[in-house]
Amino acid sequence: MLLPAGLSTTDEEQWVRRMLERLAAKEQRKRPSDDDLLDRARELSARYLDGRAAPSSVRWVENQLHRWGSCTPDHGTIRLSVRLRGMPAWVVDYVIMHELVHLLVPSHGPRFWALVERYPKAERARGFLEGFSMAASGTPEEC
Numbered sequence: 285m286l287l288p289a290g291l292s293t294t295d296e297e298q299w300v301r302r303m304l305e306r307l308a309a310k311e312q313r314k315r316p317s318d319d320d321l322l323d324r325a326r327e328l329s330a331r332y333l334d335g336r337a338a339p340s341s342v343r344w345v346e347n348q349l350h351r352w353g354s355c356t357p358d359h360g361t362i363r364l365s366v367r368l369r370g371m372p373a374w375v376v377d378y379v380i381m382h383e384l385v386h387l388l389v390p391s392h393g394p395r396f397w398a399l400v401e402r403y404p405k406a407e408r409a410r411g412f413l414e415g416f417s418m419a420a421s422g423t424p425e426e427c
């Protein structure tokens with residue numbers, strides 16, 4: 285880290301602390317917490333699903349390497365792969381949206397996709413994730 289010249293030791297410590305706090309805040313914005321995810325899920329449900337999908341929790345999980353997201357409709361819980369961290373918010377929102385719709389419709393039938401398509405960037409986000417999977421593993425994946 286480059287320090288401005290001419291700082292006293294105390295100023296220097298304060299400056300470093302401030303920079304670290306700023307970095308942590310930036311990191312925080314880039315990687316929404318589980319609570320942030322739940323807020324976003326509720327917003328998406330209200331905006332696109334008339335609030336019908338009522339998630340009880342949304343959290344990041346480490347052990348999901350072959351799917352972007354999963355859910356347990358009986359409990360209203362949604363899990364997102366940590367691999368989505370750092371991806372654009374509209375892509376993460378798409379995966380949340382996909383899982384929200386699964387809370388209402390378990391299978392990938394026409395009724396399912398009709399609801400998913402209410403999210404305006406659904407098509408684009410699917411393309412993004414497909415491209416990402418193909419580049420990473422050579423196989424497309426879906427949840």
Ligand SMILES: [Zn+2]
Pocket residue numbers: 382386392426427
């Ligand atoms: Zn699915």
